Amino acid sequence: MTTSTPGYFTTTETTRSEPETLVEGRLFLTDTELVCGAGTGPVTSGYAGAVDDHAGSTLRRLFGGRLDPQQFSLDDARSRERTVVVPFAAVDDVASVSWSGSDLSGTDQTFAVRVETSRVDGSLLLQLGHGTRNRGSGRERHDRLRTLLAVSADASRTGRE
Incomplete structure (x- = not known):
C-alpha cells in the first residue's frame, strides 16, 4: 500500500535553524520506503509566489491544479532528478x-x-507545510508523520534481523 501527501524536503548539515530552501513536491510512504518526490518547479518568487504562499495555493486552485507541482504519481517521482528515496531499513x-x-x-x-x-x-528534513502553510496544527501533523516513519523503520529493522 502507498500513501502520499504534498510536502517539502531538503538535506541539511544542521537542524539548529530552519532551512532557507526546500524542494516542493510529494512525500510517498510505501511498505518498504520513504520517497521524497521532487515537484516540477513551483512558483516561488515574485508577486505570484507571495500570493500563493500567503493564500495557501490560491493560484493552484485558480488554474485547476494544472500548475500544482505537488500532484504527481510515485512512478513520476522516481524518475525525477532531485527525488530522494530512503528504504525504511x-x-x-x-x-x-x-x-x-x-x-x-x-x-x-x-x-x-x-x-x-x-x-x-x-x-x-520533511515538512508537511511551508511558510504560512505550516500552521499551528503543524505540531500534531508532524508528530504523526514522525511516529509513522519511526514505526515503519523499526518494523523494517526487526524484519531484517
Whole structure:
C-alpha cells in the first residue's frame, strides 16, 4: 500500500535553524520506503509566489491544479532528478524538530521531521507545510508523520534481523 501527501524536503548539515530552501513536491510512504518526490518547479518568487504562499495555493486552485507541482504519481517521482528515496531499513533515527518563529499570525513555531540515514549527506528534513502553510496544527501533523516513519523503520529493522 502507498500513501502520499504534498510536502517539502531538503538535506541539511544542521537542524539548529530552519532551512532557507526546500524542494516542493510529494512525500510517498510505501511498505518498504520513504520517497521524497521532487515537484516540477513551483512558483516561488515574485508577486505570484507571495500570493500563493500567503493564500495557501490560491493560484493552484485558480488554474485547476494544472500548475500544482505537488500532484504527481510515485512512478513520476522516481524518475525525477532531485527525488530522494530512503528504504525504511536504512533509517537510523527519526525526530521532531521545531524553530522559533512563524509567518502565521498567532503561531510561534515552525515544525519539521528529521530523518537520519546514511542514504543522504547530513539530515533529511520533511515538512508537511511551508511558510504560512505550516500552521499551528503543524505540531500534531508532524508528530504523526514522525511516529509513522519511526514505526515503519523499526518494523523494517526487526524484519531484517
